[in-house]
Amino acid sequence: MRPENYQARSQPPSNEFELNFGPNHPGIEGNYAFRVKLNGDQVLEARADAGYLHRGFEKLMEGRLWIQNIALVPRICVPDPVPMEVCYSLAIEEIGGLEVPERAKWIRVMQLEMSRLAAHLFAFGGHAATTGMYTTMFWGVADRDLILDRFEELTGGRVYSIYNIPGGVRRDVPEGFLDRLSSLLDYLESRLPDYDNLFFTNQVFVKRARGVGAMTQEQALKWGVTGPNLRATGLEFDVRRDDPYLVYDQLDFEIPTESGGDALARNLVRRAELKQSIRILRQVIERLPSIEGPIRCPIPNPLAWNVPAGEAYTRVESSKGELAYYVVSTGGDKPYRVHVRGPSSMHAVQVLEKLALGARLEDIAQIMFSLDACPPEVDR
Amino acid sequence: MSKLDNIPVRHQPTEAAGRKRTNPLAHVFDELVKFCQSRSMFMLHYCTGCGAIELPPAMTSRFDMERLGIQPMVTPRQADILLITGYVSIKTLKRIILTYEQMQSPKYVIGICSCTVNGGMYWQSYATAKVLKDYLPVDVYIAGCMPRPEAVISGMRELMSDIKSGRAQNWKRYYENYDHYLGNQQKLFGEDWQTPTDIIAEARHYGLMTDRTLGEHTALLEKHQRPLEALEMRLSAREKQKT
Numbered sequence: 001m002r003p004e005n006y007q008a009r010s011q012p013p014s015n016e017f018e019l020n021f022g023p024n025h026p027g028i029e030g031n032y033a034f035r036v037k038l039n040g041d042q043v044l045e046a047r048a049d050a051g052y053l054h055r056g057f058e059k060l061m062e063g064r065l066w067i068q069n070i071a072l073v074p075r076i077c078v079p080d081p082v083p084m085e086v087c088y089s090l091a092i093e094e095i096g097g098l099e100v101p102e103r104a105k106w107i108r109v110m111q112l113e114m115s116r117l118a119a120h121l122f123a124f125g126g127h128a129a130t131t132g133m134y135t136t137m138f139w140g141v142a143d144r145d146l147i148l149d150r151f152e153e154l155t156g157g158r159v160y161s162i163y164n165i166p167g168g169v170r171r172d173v174p175e176g177f178l179d180r181l182s183s184l185l186d187y188l189e190s191r192l193p194d195y196d197n198l199f200f201t202n203q204v205f206v207k208r209a210r211g212v213g214a215m216t217q218e219q220a221l222k223w224g225v226t227g228p229n230l231r232a233t234g235l236e237f238d239v240r241r242d243d244p245y246l247v248y249d250q251l252d253f254e255i256p257t258e259s260g261g262d263a264l265a266r267n268l269v270r271r272a273e274l275k276q277s278i279r280i281l282r283q284v285i286e287r288l289p290s291i292e293g294p295i296r297c298p299i300p301n302p303l304a305w306n307v308p309a310g311e312a313y314t315r316v317e318s319s320k321g322e323l324a325y326y327v328v329s330t331g332g333d334k335p336y337r338v339h340v341r342g343p344s345s346m347h348a349v350q351v352l353e354k355l356a357l358g359a360r361l362e363d364i365a366q367i368m369f370s371l372d373a374c375p376p377e378v379d380r
Numbered sequence: 381m382s383k384l385d386n387i388p389v390r391h392q393p394t395e396a397a398g399r400k401r402t403n404p405l406a407h408v409f410d411e412l413v414k415f416c417q418s419r420s421m422f423m424l425h426y427c428t429g430c431g432a433i434e435l436p437p438a439m440t441s442r443f444d445m446e447r448l449g450i451q452p453m454v455t456p457r458q459a460d461i462l463l464i465t466g467y468v469s470i471k472t473l474k475r476i477i478l479t480y481e482q483m484q485s486p487k488y489v490i491g492i493c494s495c496t497v498n499g500g501m502y503w504q505s506y507a508t509a510k511v512l513k514d515y516l517p518v519d520v521y522i523a524g525c526m527p528r529p530e531a532v533i534s535g536m537r538e539l540m541s542d543i544k545s546g547r548a549q550n551w552k553r554y555y556e557n558y559d560h561y562l563g564n565q566q567k568l569f570g571e572d573w574q575t576p577t578d579i580i581a582e583a584r585h586y587g588l589m590t591d592r593t594l595g596e597h598t599a600l601l602e603k604h605q606r607p608l609e610a611l612e613m614r615l616s617a618r619e620k621q622k623t
């Protein structure tokens with residue numbers, strides 16, 4: 001079912017028709033659309049129709065102060081906003097030569113992994129809903145909400161925290177927070193067998209997802225696939241380990257891979273990553289109390305802060321894949337140019353268009369949710 | 381500078397023009413209908429912006445809007461509420477208007493998020509429509525960036541009590557001031573903007589024609605009207621069969 005070797009069956013033209021799939025459609029993640037050409041229920045051609053969420057971020061950021069943009073960047077990817085803030089802050093720190101204190105680095109890692117847990121729970125919950133298993137979706141959303149409660153305690157915001165600033169984080173960890181986080185992790189870990197029984201080993205899911213939207217490792221590399229979707233094709237690549245940022249080089253974790261490259265494998269990778277994230281968070285909880293020191297380095301008055309001229313390219317591993325920022329400063333109080341390299345713009349447009357070829361109409365939703373594409377980040 | 385006209389005004393219920401109600405039980409029946417309407421609100425499943433991320437928690441086990449009779453619905457024809465969850469880019473706004481016009485009356489619009497009130501943090505963006513109530517009559521605004529699930533539910537309850545007391549009549553304003561809304565839409569989409577729904581005929585049907593329904597902007601509708609080609613083809617084919 002590859003574009004190269006795919007051949008449409010010749011049928012009388014009356015069997016073919018075009019269908020608008022989205023934007024107002026429950027099988028579409030967010031505000032996104034497809035125009036598909038069908039033969040019966042087999043997809044002959046698919047065209048992504050993006051742009052419903054376009055806000056012109058890269059232009060907006062040129063008109064705002066460096067520090068104001070911190071409030072803007074999490075909006076680029078709604079289900080997983082923390083990596084956006086961290087990556088943007090890392091870029092400014094690299095240009096400005098700021099030395100981030102050790103404690104702030106650990107707090108950032110803690111947030112990143114909490115955000116990854118929340119995003120994965122949401123992602124496979126959404127996938128479960130497209131296969132008609134709404135219980136998993138209800139459970140996933142409810143468990144994600146418990147993580148959001150901890151975010152609220154730490155940062156003050158449920159979804160958008162706006163907690164990282166260049167040079168560190170805004171506030172220190174509240175008293176007793178780590179204990180509550182630890183008991184939350186115990187709870188989540190005790191839920192994993194339930195999720196396995198309900199979803200990941202459930203034949204209803206396994207039989208529907210196996211072989212759907214499969215890609216090989218070469219294709220994945222050629223199409224720019226990153227993150228869990230790439231690891232589902234068997235390549236062990238993770239920015240956290242291969243190009244460590246913050247304190248990931250001091251942490252002990254594994255990089256789960258699968259070999260199928262299909263919707264099932266992608267979900268199983270996410271399932272295994274939940275476990276690894278819990279493992280990382282446990283190490284953070286253990287180490288954080290012993291790391292003393294400030295939570296941010298002194299920065300100049302942020303309202304009149306001229307970041308020195310220069311440019312930086314920083315990348316982090318978000319829950320959707322590799323996320324990178326390219327920031328250019330000409331020494332002014334506003335960025336000269338910010339470019340966001342998001343994982344979803346590859347996954348949701350070119351990869352999805354190709355994987356949908358030859359699939360059945362009802363599988364498009366599965367492919368989209370298994371790629372975990374994030375439409376606001378496609379359009380920006 | 382007065383900002384009073386930015387505050388949504390609740391429309392006073394008006395009797396449908398020229399219709400006399402003779403049955404003494406009519407108002408009892410009305411009350412019953414209003415009560416039922418307020419207890420079974422189907423909201424259209426359309427996530428227009430980032431506020432949509434707080435809807436899954438609000439709809440599922442934790443906050444559970446279903447206990448209030450609020451359910452997601454996939455087709456606009458069967459939905460009562462159009463939720464605008466956040467910023468609307470111009471491309472989305474076209475779809476929102478098409479969707480809104482397809483919904484059956486009485487219909488209600490809820491604007492979630494500050495972005496629908498005044499543009500929010502995208503006030504200087506070239507790609508978004510700033511004030512939602514210029515294009516559609518909005519019943520309830522829920523401000524916040526983003527509003528928590530509790531806020532969403534409290535906005536819903538506000539709408540419920542408005543429906544029950546008969547105050548939520550904003551959908552009539554769309555028919556009564558169609559020229560104004562269409563003018564704003566044409567400013568954004570160009571003067572040849574057309575929708576497949578015949579709002580003027582519907583306004584006549586509901587008895588909601590005012591002197592603000594028709595005007596210079598609705599005149600442009602006829603000027604730029606394109607023939608519905610597919611329909612014509614089918615009709616002529618059928619006519620041929622007959623002869």
Ligand code: SF4
Nearest residue numbers: 466493494495525526
């Ligand atoms: S008000 Fe905030 S959360 Fe809501 S759509 Fe606008 S930016 Fe997003």
